[in-house]
Amino acid sequence: MAEASNEPYRPLTVDLDCWASHASPEIAQHLFAILDIVDENGALRRALTDPSRSAADRARLVHSLLDGRANGSAVDVVADLASQRSASERELGDGIERAAVLIAAAAAENRGGGSALEGLMDELIRFKSMLDRSPEVQRAFSDSRADARAKVTLARRLRAPGSEEAALLIERAVSAPRGSLPGRLLEHFAQWVADRQQRWIAHVETARPLREDQLARLHDGLNRLYARDLKLTTEVNPSLVGGLRVQVGEEIIDGSVTHRLARLQQRIGA
Structure with a gap:
């Protein structure tokens, strides 16, 4: 997730409705795993955002590397994102991150409609509020020396029982915040879920x-x-x-x- 700047935050986007009907936490998890690969491999990032390559070539590269190794829908999402022109290498990673969150939101939507989306948003905000109230917990999750698995274990101890989608997003935020603070990242996650929830609300002016x-x-x-x-x-x-x-x-x-x-x-x- 990009840090705050004077420029509006606009990650690459995909038409989520192409995958929403069969969205699942598994697809979101695979997207996060692909994001880790992209973030850790500079040569791959440069290849996937190289403006001298055609959009089709960048998409083919994604499929050649990931087909059979990751969930097919997750690979298709990343190929779609890679085919778009990126302003920076970071923008591609941010787009994958946002797609993973929205796929998790769509999975909740498939499970329980608008009320499930509202519940997911509430769970993310509750955990963020708990972080805000405890500087000690914030330090534990922000400690760069701490193992990611230890942070996930701590999150599971602190998180109230809830949905699979919320568990996935909370554990992701605390274990791999990508240079952001976990609480700030959860705030962005909750906003993206809220954006998805708007599809279930009709605002009528008369x-x-x-x-x-x-x-x-x-x-x-x-x-x-x-x-x-x-x-x-x-x-x-x-x-x-x-x-x-x-x-x-x-x-x-x-x-x-x-x-x-x-x-x-x-x-x-x-």
């Missing part, structure tokens, strides 16, 4: 309050559209004039009069 029967029909229609049981949040926004605006994750459905007027103004050059 020009005027909706009746209960209207809300029920809207909720049912959105559930059928997205094929999942969404949590509905509503807000009255008089500036919409009429109609409504719905946001689910990064997707926006804008049926407001304001939006239609703005589009009309663009067409006529007003």
